[in-house]
Amino acid sequence: MKPPALSVLFVDDEVALLDMLKFMFERSMGIPVQTAKSAKEALEILGQKTFSVIVIDYDMPEMDGIELLKVLRRGGDTTPIIIFTGVGGEYIATQALNNGADFILKKGEEPQYLFRNLADLVKKLAAQRFVRRTSDSTLRLITDMINFSSEPCFALNEGGKVVAWNDSIEHLTGVPANTILGTGDGMYSVPFFGTRKKMLPNLIFETDEEIERQKYMIISRVHDGPIIAVIRGKKEDGNEWTLWMKAMPVFDDQGNFVASIGIVRDVSATFGDIPQNDSISGGAGRGADRTPPEPKKPGKGLFTKIFGKSPVPEHYRQGVILYVKGKKFKEAIEAFDKQLAIDNNLPYVWNDRGTCLRELGDYTNALKSISRAVELDPDNPEFIFNLGELLETMGVMNMNDKYIDSAIQSFKMIVHLVPDNASAWNHLGICYKEKGKTDESKQYFNRARDITLWKKDTPIVRKRDEFL
Numbered sequence: 001m002k003p004p005a006l007s008v009l010f011v012d013d014e015v016a017l018l019d020m021l022k023f024m025f026e027r028s029m030g031i032p033v034q035t036a037k038s039a040k041e042a043l044e045i046l047g048q049k050t051f052s053v054i055v056i057d058y059d060m061p062e063m064d065g066i067e068l069l070k071v072l073r074r075g076g077d078t079t080p081i082i083i084f085t086g087v088g089g090e091y092i093a094t095q096a097l098n099n100g101a102d103f104i105l106k107k108g109e110e111p112q113y114l115f116r117n118l119a120d121l122v123k124k125l126a127a128q129r130f131v132r133r134t135s136d137s138t139l140r141l142i143t144d145m146i147n148f149s150s151e152p153c154f155a156l157n158e159g160g161k162v163v164a165w166n167d168s169i170e171h172l173t174g175v176p177a178n179t180i181l182g183t184g185d186g187m188y189s190v191p192f193f194g195t196r197k198k199m200l201p202n203l204i205f206e207t208d209e210e211i212e213r214q215k216y217m218i219i220s221r222v223h224d225g226p227i228i229a230v231i232r233g234k235k236e237d238g239n240e241w242t243l244w245m246k247a248m249p250v251f252d253d254q255g256n257f258v259a260s261i262g263i264v265r266d267v268s269a270t271f272g273d274i275p276q277n278d279s280i281s282g283g284a285g286r287g288a289d290r291t292p293p294e295p296k297k298p299g300k301g302l303f304t305k306i307f308g309k310s311p312v313p314e315h316y317r318q319g320v321i322l323y324v325k326g327k328k329f330k331e332a333i334e335a336f337d338k339q340l341a342i343d344n345n346l347p348y349v350w351n352d353r354g355t356c357l358r359e360l361g362d363y364t365n366a367l368k369s370i371s372r373a374v375e376l377d378p379d380n381p382e383f384i385f386n387l388g389e390l391l392e393t394m395g396v397m398n399m400n401d402k403y404i405d406s407a408i409q410s411f412k413m414i415v416h417l418v419p420d421n422a423s424a425w426n427h428l429g430i431c432y433k434e435k436g437k438t439d440e441s442k443q444y445f446n447r448a449r450d451i452t453l454w455k456k457d458t459p460i461v462r463k464r465d466e467f468l
Contacts, residue, residue, distance in 0.1 A: 005052075006126050007032045011042040011068065012057040012084070021055075024115045031122070039063035043071065050079065052126040055118065057084040058092055066095050073100040080125035082118070093145050094226075094248045094261060097138060104145060138252040139163060142259050155259045156201050160184045163259060172266065174236065192243060192264065194234035200227060200247035201260035216245075217361060220398075228397060230267070242268045244396065267396050269430050315339035316349050319356075320464040329356040347376035348463040351383050354390070363394050381417045384410050385424065385460050392431055404431050420458040422451040 008031055012018050018035040025031045034051070036042035039060060046054075054072075058065035065083050072081070082103045083096040093104045102125055105117060139157065143164045146153040152169035154162060161184040165177040173191035180188055186196035203211050204227060216229040226248040233243045246263040319335030322328040336353040339346065354369030367390055373383040388410030395403030408431045414424035429444035451457050 007051045009034050009051040009054045011036045013060045039068040053080045053122045055082045069099050098251050138258045152264050155261050157259050162188050192233045200245040201262040204247050204249050204260050323356050329359045332356045347373040382460050384413050407431050418458050420451050420456045422448040422457040
Protein backbone atom coordinates (compact mmCIF):
# COMPACT_ATOMS: atom_id res chain seq x y z
CA MET A 1 0.00 0.00 0.00
CA LYS A 2 1.37 3.39 -0.98
CA PRO A 3 1.98 5.75 1.98
CA PRO A 4 -0.12 8.94 2.04
CA ALA A 5 1.41 12.03 0.45
CA LEU A 6 3.02 14.55 2.75
CA SER A 7 1.22 17.83 3.48
CA VAL A 8 1.94 20.65 5.91
CA LEU A 9 -0.15 23.36 7.59
CA PHE A 10 1.79 26.47 8.65
CA VAL A 11 0.08 28.75 11.21
CA ASP A 12 1.68 32.16 11.68
CA ASP A 13 0.59 35.82 11.65
CA GLU A 14 3.71 36.81 9.65
CA VAL A 15 2.47 36.67 6.06
CA ALA A 16 5.97 37.12 4.57
CA LEU A 17 7.29 34.09 6.45
CA LEU A 18 4.30 31.98 5.40
CA ASP A 19 4.82 32.91 1.75
CA MET A 20 8.54 32.08 1.93
CA LEU A 21 8.02 28.67 3.57
CA LYS A 22 5.21 27.76 1.19
CA PHE A 23 7.38 28.64 -1.81
CA MET A 24 10.43 26.73 -0.53
CA PHE A 25 8.53 23.59 0.52
CA GLU A 26 6.47 23.32 -2.65
CA ARG A 27 9.30 24.19 -5.04
CA SER A 28 12.23 22.36 -3.39
CA MET A 29 10.44 19.35 -1.92
CA GLY A 30 7.18 19.10 -3.80
CA ILE A 31 5.27 19.09 -0.49
CA PRO A 32 1.84 20.79 -0.61
CA VAL A 33 1.55 23.56 1.95
CA GLN A 34 -1.52 25.36 3.28
CA THR A 35 -1.20 28.46 5.44
CA ALA A 36 -3.30 30.09 8.16
CA LYS A 37 -2.74 33.60 9.51
CA SER A 38 -4.41 32.93 12.88
CA ALA A 39 -5.41 30.13 15.23
CA LYS A 40 -9.06 30.71 14.33
CA GLU A 41 -8.35 30.27 10.62
CA ALA A 42 -6.28 27.15 11.38
CA LEU A 43 -9.16 25.55 13.30
CA GLU A 44 -11.52 26.23 10.39
CA ILE A 45 -9.10 24.54 7.97
CA LEU A 46 -8.49 21.58 10.30
CA GLY A 47 -12.24 21.06 10.56
CA GLN A 48 -12.25 20.19 6.86
CA LYS A 49 -8.97 18.34 6.19
CA THR A 50 -5.96 16.72 7.83
CA PHE A 51 -2.21 17.20 7.39
CA SER A 52 0.95 15.18 7.89
CA VAL A 53 2.49 17.87 10.13
CA ILE A 54 1.31 21.18 11.64
CA VAL A 55 3.79 24.01 12.31
CA ILE A 56 2.49 26.65 14.76
CA ASP A 57 4.02 29.98 15.77
CA TYR A 58 3.76 30.71 19.49
CA ASP A 59 3.41 34.50 19.43
CA MET A 60 0.06 35.19 17.74
CA PRO A 61 -2.76 37.59 18.67
CA GLU A 62 -6.08 36.43 20.15
CA MET A 63 -4.97 32.80 20.65
CA ASP A 64 -1.26 31.94 20.97
CA GLY A 65 0.38 28.76 19.75
CA ILE A 66 0.23 26.96 23.09
CA GLU A 67 -3.52 27.58 23.41
CA LEU A 68 -4.06 26.28 19.87
CA LEU A 69 -1.95 23.23 20.72
CA LYS A 70 -4.11 22.56 23.80
CA VAL A 71 -7.33 22.84 21.77
CA LEU A 72 -6.06 20.38 19.18
CA ARG A 73 -4.81 17.84 21.69
CA ARG A 74 -7.97 18.07 23.82
CA GLY A 75 -9.96 17.40 20.65
CA GLY A 76 -8.04 14.20 20.01
CA ASP A 77 -5.86 15.49 17.14
CA THR A 78 -2.66 13.38 17.07
CA THR A 79 -1.01 15.15 14.13
CA PRO A 80 2.71 15.84 14.82
CA ILE A 81 3.07 19.50 15.83
CA ILE A 82 6.15 21.73 15.73
CA ILE A 83 6.06 24.93 17.80
CA PHE A 84 8.07 28.02 16.87
CA THR A 85 9.51 29.76 19.97
CA GLY A 86 10.62 33.18 18.84
CA VAL A 87 9.80 34.57 22.32
CA GLY A 88 9.37 33.14 25.79
CA GLY A 89 12.47 30.96 25.95
CA GLU A 90 12.55 27.79 28.01
CA TYR A 91 9.19 28.37 29.71
CA ILE A 92 7.31 28.37 26.39
CA ALA A 93 9.32 25.38 25.18
CA THR A 94 8.48 23.44 28.35
CA GLN A 95 4.81 24.36 28.06
CA ALA A 96 4.84 23.16 24.48
CA LEU A 97 6.37 19.80 25.41
CA ASN A 98 4.03 19.32 28.36
CA ASN A 99 0.97 20.00 26.20
CA GLY A 100 1.82 17.53 23.46
CA ALA A 101 4.14 19.28 20.99
CA ASP A 102 6.48 16.93 19.17
CA PHE A 103 9.30 19.42 18.67
CA ILE A 104 10.29 22.99 19.42
CA LEU A 105 12.19 25.09 16.91
CA LYS A 106 13.67 28.52 17.51
CA LYS A 107 12.30 31.14 15.17
CA GLY A 108 14.48 33.90 13.78
CA GLU A 109 17.33 31.88 12.26
CA GLU A 110 18.59 32.45 8.73
CA PRO A 111 15.90 31.41 6.21
CA GLN A 112 18.05 28.66 4.68
CA TYR A 113 18.90 27.22 8.09
CA LEU A 114 15.28 27.42 9.23
CA PHE A 115 14.03 25.75 6.05
CA ARG A 116 16.60 22.94 6.29
CA ASN A 117 15.68 22.22 9.90
CA LEU A 118 11.97 22.34 9.17
CA ALA A 119 12.31 20.11 6.12
CA ASP A 120 14.21 17.46 8.11
CA LEU A 121 11.72 17.64 11.00
CA VAL A 122 8.66 17.43 8.77
CA LYS A 123 9.94 14.28 7.04
CA LYS A 124 11.02 12.72 10.33
CA LEU A 125 7.77 13.48 12.18
CA ALA A 126 5.58 12.44 9.27
CA ALA A 127 7.34 9.05 9.19
CA GLN A 128 6.79 8.66 12.95
CA ARG A 129 3.26 9.99 12.96
CA PHE A 130 1.77 7.15 14.98
CA VAL A 131 4.75 6.70 17.31
CA ARG A 132 4.13 8.36 20.68
CA ARG A 133 6.76 10.59 22.23
CA THR A 134 8.48 8.48 24.90
CA SER A 135 10.38 9.55 27.99
CA ASP A 136 13.69 8.92 26.20
CA SER A 137 12.75 11.04 23.19
CA THR A 138 11.42 13.79 25.48
CA LEU A 139 14.73 13.78 27.36
CA ARG A 140 16.60 14.20 24.07
CA LEU A 141 14.36 17.14 23.20
CA ILE A 142 15.07 18.72 26.58
CA THR A 143 18.82 18.29 26.13
CA ASP A 144 18.72 19.86 22.66
CA MET A 145 16.59 22.74 23.92
CA ILE A 146 18.93 23.52 26.84
CA ASN A 147 22.11 23.25 24.81
CA PHE A 148 20.60 25.67 22.28
CA SER A 149 19.50 28.19 24.93
CA SER A 150 21.44 31.38 25.71
CA GLU A 151 20.18 31.33 29.33
CA PRO A 152 22.27 29.51 31.98
CA CYS A 153 20.30 26.22 32.07
CA PHE A 154 20.64 22.67 33.31
CA ALA A 155 18.33 19.67 33.61
CA LEU A 156 17.97 16.85 36.13
CA ASN A 157 16.42 13.53 35.19
CA GLU A 158 13.90 11.59 37.27
CA GLY A 159 16.74 10.21 39.39
CA GLY A 160 18.19 13.65 40.12
CA LYS A 161 21.22 13.33 37.84
CA VAL A 162 22.44 16.08 35.51
CA VAL A 163 21.51 15.32 31.89
CA ALA A 164 22.12 18.80 30.40
CA TRP A 165 24.50 21.64 31.35
CA ASN A 166 24.82 24.32 28.67
CA ASP A 167 27.57 26.77 27.72
CA SER A 168 25.97 29.70 29.56
CA ILE A 169 25.88 27.86 32.88
CA GLU A 170 29.47 26.74 32.28
CA HIS A 171 30.39 30.41 31.99
CA LEU A 172 28.36 31.35 35.09
CA THR A 173 29.88 28.66 37.34
CA GLY A 174 33.23 27.98 35.70
CA VAL A 175 32.34 24.26 35.71
CA PRO A 176 32.60 22.46 32.32
CA ALA A 177 29.80 20.13 31.26
CA ASN A 178 32.06 17.08 30.94
CA THR A 179 32.80 17.18 34.68
CA ILE A 180 29.19 17.64 35.83
CA LEU A 181 27.06 15.55 33.44
CA GLY A 182 25.85 12.36 35.06
CA THR A 183 26.55 13.56 38.60
CA GLY A 184 23.85 13.38 41.25
CA ASP A 185 23.47 13.51 45.02
CA GLY A 186 23.52 17.33 44.97
CA MET A 187 27.07 17.64 43.57
CA TYR A 188 25.78 20.08 40.92
CA SER A 189 24.75 22.54 43.66
CA VAL A 190 28.31 23.04 44.98
CA PRO A 191 29.26 25.67 42.35
CA PHE A 192 26.32 27.78 43.53
CA PHE A 193 26.45 27.31 47.31
CA GLY A 194 29.92 25.99 48.14
CA THR A 195 28.24 22.91 49.61
CA ARG A 196 25.60 20.36 48.67
CA LYS A 197 22.13 21.86 48.85
CA LYS A 198 18.75 21.28 47.22
CA MET A 199 18.42 23.31 44.06
CA LEU A 200 15.03 24.67 43.01
CA PRO A 201 14.57 21.90 40.36
CA ASN A 202 14.79 19.40 43.26
CA LEU A 203 11.86 21.14 44.95
CA ILE A 204 9.30 21.56 42.16
CA PHE A 205 6.79 19.19 43.78
CA GLU A 206 7.33 20.49 47.33
CA THR A 207 5.12 22.98 49.19
CA ASP A 208 6.00 26.66 49.47
CA GLU A 209 6.66 26.12 53.17
CA GLU A 210 9.27 23.46 52.44
CA ILE A 211 10.94 25.65 49.82
CA GLU A 212 11.08 28.54 52.29
CA ARG A 213 12.56 26.16 54.86
CA GLN A 214 15.39 25.60 52.40
CA LYS A 215 16.09 29.37 52.62
CA TYR A 216 14.55 30.24 49.26
CA MET A 217 12.44 33.35 48.97
CA ILE A 218 9.37 32.33 46.95
CA ILE A 219 8.34 34.81 44.34
CA SER A 220 5.74 32.94 42.36
CA ARG A 221 4.40 29.52 41.53
CA VAL A 222 2.35 29.03 38.37
CA HIS A 223 0.00 26.05 38.13
CA ASP A 224 1.56 23.47 35.79
CA GLY A 225 4.32 26.00 35.15
CA PRO A 226 7.49 27.32 36.74
CA ILE A 227 8.49 28.20 40.28
CA ILE A 228 10.57 31.37 40.61
CA ALA A 229 12.66 32.06 43.70
CA VAL A 230 15.70 33.97 44.93
CA ILE A 231 18.37 32.71 47.31
CA ARG A 232 21.80 33.68 48.63
CA GLY A 233 24.69 31.46 47.53
CA LYS A 234 28.45 31.29 47.82
CA LYS A 235 30.90 31.37 44.92
CA GLU A 236 33.97 29.19 44.61
CA ASP A 237 36.14 32.12 45.82
CA GLY A 238 34.05 32.37 49.01
CA ASN A 239 32.20 35.56 48.07
CA GLU A 240 28.41 35.57 48.37
CA TRP A 241 26.05 36.21 45.50
CA THR A 242 22.30 36.44 44.97
CA LEU A 243 20.81 33.86 42.61
CA TRP A 244 17.52 34.07 40.73
CA MET A 245 16.20 30.61 39.84
CA LYS A 246 13.36 29.23 37.78
CA ALA A 247 12.43 25.54 37.81
CA MET A 248 9.98 23.69 35.55
CA PRO A 249 8.86 20.04 35.32
CA VAL A 250 8.63 18.26 31.96
CA PHE A 251 6.42 15.24 31.19
CA ASP A 252 6.16 12.80 28.29
CA ASP A 253 3.04 12.00 26.25
CA GLN A 254 1.84 9.57 28.91
CA GLY A 255 2.03 12.22 31.63
CA ASN A 256 5.11 10.65 33.22
CA PHE A 257 7.58 13.02 34.87
CA VAL A 258 10.78 13.02 32.81
CA ALA A 259 13.00 15.84 34.06
CA SER A 260 13.17 19.21 35.76
CA ILE A 261 14.74 22.21 34.06
CA GLY A 262 16.59 24.86 36.04
CA ILE A 263 17.54 28.38 34.95
CA VAL A 264 19.97 30.35 37.14
CA ARG A 265 20.97 33.99 36.93
CA ASP A 266 23.31 36.11 39.04
CA VAL A 267 21.20 39.07 40.22
CA SER A 268 23.52 40.34 42.95
CA ALA A 269 23.73 43.77 41.35
CA THR A 270 19.95 44.18 41.55
CA PHE A 271 19.16 42.69 44.94
CA GLY A 272 22.27 43.48 46.92
CA ASP A 273 22.21 42.32 50.53
CA ILE A 274 18.77 40.75 50.84
CA PRO A 275 17.83 39.41 54.28
CA GLN A 276 16.91 35.75 54.70
CA ASN A 277 14.14 35.11 57.16
CA ASP A 278 10.68 33.63 57.28
CA SER A 279 9.02 36.97 56.66
CA ILE A 280 10.17 37.13 53.06
CA SER A 281 7.81 35.63 50.53
CA GLY A 282 5.54 36.55 47.69
CA GLY A 283 3.45 38.49 50.18
CA ALA A 284 0.31 36.37 49.86
CA GLY A 285 -1.35 35.56 53.11
CA ARG A 286 1.19 37.49 55.15
CA GLY A 287 -1.10 40.23 56.36
CA ALA A 288 0.98 42.95 54.74
CA ASP A 289 -1.37 43.75 51.88
CA ARG A 290 -4.10 45.43 53.85
CA THR A 291 -5.57 48.62 52.47
CA PRO A 292 -5.12 51.46 54.98
CA PRO A 293 -8.31 52.44 56.80
CA GLU A 294 -10.35 55.39 55.61
CA PRO A 295 -8.88 58.66 56.88
CA LYS A 296 -10.50 60.53 59.73
CA LYS A 297 -11.04 64.24 59.47
CA PRO A 298 -8.10 65.92 61.19
CA GLY A 299 -8.95 68.00 64.20
CA LYS A 300 -7.66 71.53 64.71
CA GLY A 301 -5.65 71.45 67.92
CA LEU A 302 -3.78 74.24 69.72
CA PHE A 303 -0.58 73.50 67.74
CA THR A 304 -2.39 73.99 64.44
CA LYS A 305 -4.08 77.20 65.61
CA ILE A 306 -0.77 78.75 66.68
CA PHE A 307 1.60 77.58 63.92
CA GLY A 308 -0.83 76.91 61.07
CA LYS A 309 0.48 73.37 60.38
CA SER A 310 0.20 69.84 61.78
CA PRO A 311 2.57 68.58 64.48
CA VAL A 312 5.28 65.99 63.78
CA PRO A 313 3.44 62.87 62.47
CA GLU A 314 3.99 60.58 65.45
CA HIS A 315 2.83 57.31 63.87
CA TYR A 316 5.09 57.91 60.88
CA ARG A 317 8.06 58.52 63.16
CA GLN A 318 7.28 55.29 65.05
CA GLY A 319 7.05 53.38 61.78
CA VAL A 320 10.40 54.69 60.57
CA ILE A 321 12.11 53.66 63.81
CA LEU A 322 10.47 50.22 63.68
CA TYR A 323 11.66 49.36 60.20
CA VAL A 324 15.00 51.21 59.98
CA LYS A 325 16.35 50.34 63.42
CA GLY A 326 14.41 47.19 64.25
CA LYS A 327 13.70 45.68 60.81
CA LYS A 328 10.13 45.15 62.06
CA PHE A 329 8.41 45.69 58.74
CA LYS A 330 4.92 44.43 59.59
CA GLU A 331 4.76 46.56 62.73
CA ALA A 332 6.03 49.54 60.75
CA ILE A 333 3.26 49.09 58.17
CA GLU A 334 0.68 49.09 60.98
CA ALA A 335 2.11 52.41 62.24
CA PHE A 336 2.05 53.89 58.73
CA ASP A 337 -1.56 52.77 58.29
CA LYS A 338 -2.50 54.59 61.49
CA GLN A 339 -0.87 57.74 60.13
CA LEU A 340 -2.71 57.39 56.81
CA ALA A 341 -5.98 56.97 58.71
CA ILE A 342 -5.41 60.51 59.98
CA ASP A 343 -4.24 61.92 56.65
CA ASN A 344 -3.91 59.73 53.55
CA ASN A 345 -2.30 62.46 51.46
CA LEU A 346 1.18 62.17 53.01
CA PRO A 347 3.43 60.94 50.17
CA TYR A 348 6.43 60.07 52.37
CA VAL A 349 4.22 57.75 54.46
CA TRP A 350 3.02 55.95 51.34
CA ASN A 351 6.62 55.75 50.13
CA ASP A 352 8.05 54.18 53.29
CA ARG A 353 5.02 51.91 53.60
CA GLY A 354 5.86 50.65 50.09
CA THR A 355 9.49 50.16 51.10
CA CYS A 356 8.40 47.89 53.96
CA LEU A 357 6.11 45.90 51.67
CA ARG A 358 9.02 45.46 49.29
CA GLU A 359 11.17 44.13 52.14
CA LEU A 360 8.42 41.61 52.88
CA GLY A 361 8.45 40.49 49.25
CA ASP A 362 4.95 41.86 48.52
CA TYR A 363 5.97 43.63 45.32
CA THR A 364 2.47 44.11 43.92
CA ASN A 365 1.23 46.11 46.91
CA ALA A 366 4.60 47.84 47.27
CA LEU A 367 4.18 49.12 43.71
CA LYS A 368 0.71 50.46 44.53
CA SER A 369 1.96 52.22 47.64
CA ILE A 370 5.06 53.83 46.09
CA SER A 371 3.10 54.79 42.97
CA ARG A 372 0.67 56.63 45.25
CA ALA A 373 3.60 58.56 46.72
CA VAL A 374 4.79 59.54 43.24
CA GLU A 375 1.25 60.54 42.30
CA LEU A 376 1.07 62.88 45.30
CA ASP A 377 4.56 64.34 44.75
CA PRO A 378 5.61 63.64 41.13
CA ASP A 379 8.91 65.56 41.23
CA ASN A 380 10.31 64.03 44.41
CA PRO A 381 13.60 62.23 43.57
CA GLU A 382 13.33 59.86 46.56
CA PHE A 383 9.95 58.49 45.50
CA ILE A 384 10.90 58.21 41.82
CA PHE A 385 14.17 56.45 42.73
CA ASN A 386 12.35 53.95 44.97
CA LEU A 387 9.84 53.32 42.19
CA GLY A 388 12.68 52.67 39.74
CA GLU A 389 14.39 50.23 42.13
CA LEU A 390 11.14 48.31 42.66
CA LEU A 391 10.35 48.13 38.93
CA GLU A 392 13.89 46.95 38.21
CA THR A 393 13.55 44.21 40.83
CA MET A 394 10.19 43.08 39.44
CA GLY A 395 11.59 43.08 35.91
CA VAL A 396 14.56 40.91 36.85
CA MET A 397 12.43 38.57 38.97
CA ASN A 398 9.90 37.95 36.25
CA MET A 399 12.23 38.43 33.25
CA ASN A 400 9.79 41.09 32.06
CA ASP A 401 11.15 43.87 29.84
CA LYS A 402 8.08 46.04 30.46
CA TYR A 403 9.09 46.51 34.10
CA ILE A 404 12.72 47.07 33.10
CA ASP A 405 11.67 49.72 30.54
CA SER A 406 9.58 51.49 33.21
CA ALA A 407 12.54 51.36 35.60
CA ILE A 408 14.76 52.95 32.93
CA GLN A 409 12.28 55.82 32.54
CA SER A 410 12.25 56.33 36.32
CA PHE A 411 16.05 56.47 36.60
CA LYS A 412 16.27 58.80 33.60
CA MET A 413 13.96 61.17 35.47
CA ILE A 414 16.34 60.96 38.44
CA VAL A 415 19.44 61.84 36.42
CA HIS A 416 17.48 64.77 35.00
CA LEU A 417 16.54 65.96 38.50
CA VAL A 418 19.85 65.00 40.19
CA PRO A 419 22.48 64.77 37.42
CA ASP A 420 25.31 63.72 39.74
CA ASN A 421 23.54 60.84 41.48
CA ALA A 422 25.93 57.93 40.82
CA SER A 423 23.46 55.31 42.01
CA ALA A 424 20.85 56.25 39.38
CA TRP A 425 23.46 56.04 36.59
CA ASN A 426 24.57 52.66 37.93
CA HIS A 427 20.97 51.37 37.97
CA LEU A 428 20.57 52.47 34.36
CA GLY A 429 23.64 50.38 33.54
CA ILE A 430 22.11 47.37 35.27
CA CYS A 431 18.79 47.78 33.45
CA TYR A 432 20.39 48.01 30.02
CA LYS A 433 22.59 45.03 30.85
CA GLU A 434 19.46 43.02 31.73
CA LYS A 435 18.04 43.96 28.32
CA GLY A 436 21.18 42.62 26.66
CA LYS A 437 22.39 46.08 25.56
CA THR A 438 25.98 45.72 26.75
CA ASP A 439 27.46 48.75 24.97
CA GLU A 440 24.80 51.11 26.33
CA SER A 441 25.13 49.67 29.83
CA LYS A 442 28.89 50.36 29.81
CA GLN A 443 28.24 54.04 29.12
CA TYR A 444 26.03 54.33 32.19
CA PHE A 445 28.39 52.33 34.38
CA ASN A 446 31.26 54.57 33.28
CA ARG A 447 29.24 57.68 34.10
CA ALA A 448 28.56 56.35 37.63
CA ARG A 449 32.26 55.54 38.05
CA ASP A 450 33.38 58.98 36.88
CA ILE A 451 31.00 60.77 39.26
CA THR A 452 32.40 58.71 42.14
CA LEU A 453 36.02 59.33 41.11
CA TRP A 454 35.38 63.08 40.82
CA LYS A 455 33.75 62.96 44.28
CA LYS A 456 30.69 64.74 42.90
CA ASP A 457 28.13 62.14 43.95
CA THR A 458 24.89 63.77 45.10
CA PRO A 459 22.89 61.28 47.19
CA ILE A 460 19.10 61.19 47.30
CA VAL A 461 17.74 62.97 50.39
CA ARG A 462 15.51 60.63 52.43
CA LYS A 463 12.56 62.05 54.37
CA ARG A 464 12.85 59.35 57.04
CA ASP A 465 16.33 60.60 58.00
CA GLU A 466 14.69 63.65 59.58
CA PHE A 467 13.02 61.43 62.19
CA LEU A 468 15.90 59.12 63.11
